[in-house]
Amino acid sequence: MDRLPRWADVVLVPLISLLFAAIISALVLLAIGQSPVEAFKVMATGAVGSAYGWGYTLYYATSFIFTGLAVTVAFHAGLFNIGGEGQAQLGGLGVALVCLSLPWPHWTLALLAATAGAALFGAAWAAIPAYLQAKRGSHIVITTIMFNYIAAALLVYLLVDVLRPAGQMDPASARFPVGAKLPALNDIPGFDLIFTKPVPANVTLFVALGMAVVVWAILWRTRLGYQMRAFGKSEAAAKYAGINPVRITIIAMLLSGALAGMMSINNVMGEAERLLQNSSEGAGFIGIAVALMGRNHPIGVVLAALLFGFLYQGGAELGLWTSIPIEMRIVVQGLVILFTGALDVMVRMILQRIFGLFRSFKAAGVA
Amino acid sequence: MMDYATLLQVLDTTLRLATPLLLACLAGLYSERAGIFDIGLEGKMLAAAMAAGAAAALTGSAWAGLLAGIGASLVFAALHGVASITFRGNQLISGVALNFLSSGITVLVAQALFRQGGRTPPLTGNARFNPITLPGAEALRDIPVIGPLYYEVISGHSILVYMAFSIVPLTWWVLFRTRFGLRLRAVGENPAAVDTAGVSVVALRFAAVGITGILCGLAGAYMATALQAGFGREMTAGRGYIALAALIFAKWRPVAAMWACLLFGFFQALALRPDVVQAVVQVKVPVPFLDALPYILTVLVLAGFVGKAIPPRAGGEPYVKER
Numbered sequence: 001m002d003r004l005p006r007w008a009d010v011v012l013v014p015l016i017s018l019l020f021a022a023i024i025s026a027l028v029l030l031a032i033g034q035s036p037v038e039a040f041k042v043m044a045t046g047a048v049g050s051a052y053g054w055g056y057t058l059y060y061a062t063s064f065i066f067t068g069l070a071v072t073v074a075f076h077a078g079l080f081n082i083g084g085e086g087q088a089q090l091g092g093l094g095v096a097l098v099c100l101s102l103p104w105p106h107w108t109l110a111l112l113a114a115t116a117g118a119a120l121f122g123a124a125w126a127a128i129p130a131y132l133q134a135k136r137g138s139h140i141v142i143t144t145i146m147f148n149y150i151a152a153a154l155l156v157y158l159l160v161d162v163l164r165p166a167g168q169m170d171p172a173s174a175r176f177p178v179g180a181k182l183p184a185l186n187d188i189p190g191f192d193l194i195f196t197k198p199v200p201a202n203v204t205l206f207v208a209l210g211m212a213v214v215v216w217a218i219l220w221r222t223r224l225g226y227q228m229r230a231f232g233k234s235e236a237a238a239k240y241a242g243i244n245p246v247r248i249t250i251i252a253m254l255l256s257g258a259l260a261g262m263m264s265i266n267n268v269m270g271e272a273e274r275l276l277q278n279s280s281e282g283a284g285f286i287g288i289a290v291a292l293m294g295r296n297h298p299i300g301v302v303l304a305a306l307l308f309g310f311l312y313q314g315g316a317e318l319g320l321w322t323s324i325p326i327e328m329r330i331v332v333q334g335l336v337i338l339f340t341g342a343l344d345v346m347v348r349m350i351l352q353r354i355f356g357l358f359r360s361f362k363a364a365g366v367a
Numbered sequence: 368m369m370d371y372a373t374l375l376q377v378l379d380t381t382l383r384l385a386t387p388l389l390l391a392c393l394a395g396l397y398s399e400r401a402g403i404f405d406i407g408l409e410g411k412m413l414a415a416a417m418a419a420g421a422a423a424a425l426t427g428s429a430w431a432g433l434l435a436g437i438g439a440s441l442v443f444a445a446l447h448g449v450a451s452i453t454f455r456g457n458q459l460i461s462g463v464a465l466n467f468l469s470s471g472i473t474v475l476v477a478q479a480l481f482r483q484g485g486r487t488p489p490l491t492g493n494a495r496f497n498p499i500t501l502p503g504a505e506a507l508r509d510i511p512v513i514g515p516l517y518y519e520v521i522s523g524h525s526i527l528v529y530m531a532f533s534i535v536p537l538t539w540w541v542l543f544r545t546r547f548g549l550r551l552r553a554v555g556e557n558p559a560a561v562d563t564a565g566v567s568v569v570a571l572r573f574a575a576v577g578i579t580g581i582l583c584g585l586a587g588a589y590m591a592t593a594l595q596a597g598f599g600r601e602m603t604a605g606r607g608y609i610a611l612a613a614l615i616f617a618k619w620r621p622v623a624a625m626w627a628c629l630l631f632g633f634f635q636a637l638a639l640r641p642d643v644v645q646a647v648v649q650v651k652v653p654v655p656f657l658d659a660l661p662y663i664l665t666v667l668v669l670a671g672f673v674g675k676a677i678p679p680r681a682g683g684e685p686y687v688k689e690r
Binding site: 028031032033080082128132136137138139141142143145146147149150153154156157160161285288292323324325327328329330331332333334335337338341342343344345346349 | 406446450451454455456457458459460461463464465466467468469470471472474475476478479485600605608611612615653655656658659662663665666669670671678
């Protein structure tokens with residue numbers, strides 16, 4: 001079978017996968033007696049039809065950029081990190097501890113410290129599965145799943161028994177001090193001309209975009225990145241070339257965990273301004289879909305994160321204005337993961353057939 | 368200390384909570400022994416629970432619910448098979464995808480059918496699998512120690528509980544005493560050898576995935592029509608992953624799987640009775656710690672601190688025939 005041209009592999013394969021996911025989603029909507037066209041209209045109006053909608057879409061996208069990058073970094077080193085959810089929740093704990101520790105004088109200082117806290121806690125939560133994979137050969141997928149549940153239990157315990165202020169009923173930390181409040185897009189001069197109403201999207205968006213550049217630079221412009229990619233492509237060859245597998249596995253997972261943890265500056269610090277139960281709300285898992293859809297490249301991840309931001313905000317609007325349950329977005333998420341991650345061979349085979357036909361037509365035309 | 372009556376209560380709950388774990392764990396056993404990783408046990412259970420709850424509510428028959436549950440689970444199993452066997456896709460990603468798909472679609476369908484916020488209507492009477500009293504339970508009840516144990520713990524469960532526990536020796540027999548079992552295990556260790564012997568790797572793996580679907584169907588149907596009275600969103604609550612943990616804990620062996628599921632079921636039963644735990648260990652144990660215990664134990668097993676868990680050698684690898 002002929003190989004696909006590179007542009008087709010990079011652009012067409014994800015787009016066709018997305019098309020399949022969209023078609024099946026439309027069929028699901030038809031099956032439950034809803035109109036896919038109407039649903040899409042509601043989603044588009046709610047998510048990208050106004051600056052206010054964009055404020056939410058970008059807010060979700062910010063979280064997904066972090067978790068998508070987290071999955072991407074691990075993927076390049078041949079590791080499947082399903083633990084983004086737990087790492088993000090631990091990141092939230094780091095953010096909360098930093099924000100509550102001092103009466104922060106200015107948000108810039110608080111942001112720096114909280115980012116460090118989030119990255120540190122997220123990385124620490126990834127460190128144990130990383131060590132077990134590197135040293136003991138325990139499967140990273142299983143250990144990170146287990147760590148998601150352990151993280152959830154740990155946070156329930158901390159929020160109910162330790163961090164909850166006396167007299168408060170709901171299991172949550174105290175509210176962060178005013179000095180730790182991050183400017184939302186409607187607070188930033190210039191942006192406030194576009195975002196006239198308060199929106200949840202905040203300065204973390206720029207941190208996320210910055211991290212996309214950093215991840216690109218690490219992966220394709222440093223020796224470490226080269227070693228990670230080599231290790232991911234072929235463990236045996238990388239070992240033969242003198243790359244230390246333990247070191248690469250652990251560094252890749254620490255980076256991945258740190259990125260997943262950092263999403264918490266968006267939702268915990270930028271939006272909720274206190275630590276709640278299940279703060280990450282599944283964003284850690286969406287990182288898997290984002291990384292697959294974005295073909296494990298930071299540019300792709302940013303674009304895919306926008307798409308999923310649209311899906312999440314649009315899905316919330318569906319739940320609000322139509323009788324379609326909000327769970328529709330989980331269906332689409334599952335389908336995107338299925339087609340881009342598990343059925344990618346099928347999509348490629350279909351494309352190869354089509355390209356093959358084109359080639360034979362061309363050959364016939366020339367002759 | 369805990370008195371005997373309380374102990375029996377906790378053990379009774381243990382058995383009820385261990386049953387879905389055991390069915391899902393045995394389900395995973397077939398698939399993984401044949402070399403197909405399945406982290407989609409959770410999704411299959413959930414789909415089965417919804418289908419069983421819905422069918423039982425519509426027909427008024429728990430058995431119809433059971434069949435519908437098995438059917439729904441088989442659809443998801445088939446998707447996993449097509450993705451990971453036919454198209455040689457990533458088995459882990461396929462499992463993750465199908466879990467999400469199931470998580471969303473169960474609510475969509477339940478909502479479209481019943482308009483009760485993504486739940487199915489409460490089941491009563493024959494729409495549920497009701498407890499059955501084993502022969503002699505009433506008569507033997509007054510014998511000290513053993514009588515109450517038999518009456519309270521062993522007797523009085525639904526038929527699915529007894530089915531689940533009888534599938535354990537059956538699975539042992541199939542895997543270790545039949546030709547099919549031998550081939551199934553071989554295809555998980557060295558598919559090329561099976562292929563060379565003229566046996567279809569694809570057919571064997573699809574058969575294994577199909578059995579996984581049926582058993583997950585039983586697990587899900589039990590959740591909605593026996594343990595509880597109807598389907599509710601996310602009602603499996605991570606049990607598919609606990610079953611996966613139990614499978615690793617049991618090192619992919621059927622009888623050990625039963626003990627692991629009983630142990631994890633016991634933890635779940637304890638998490639419902641923090642007062643009992645406190646009375647026994649004399650310290651206040653946080654409930655989340657009990658919730659997390661199965662996962663913590665599994666990590667310890669994976670780390671090789673409690674014996675070594677070695678998965679089937681060809682697990683997760685798509686089989687490519689040499690040309």
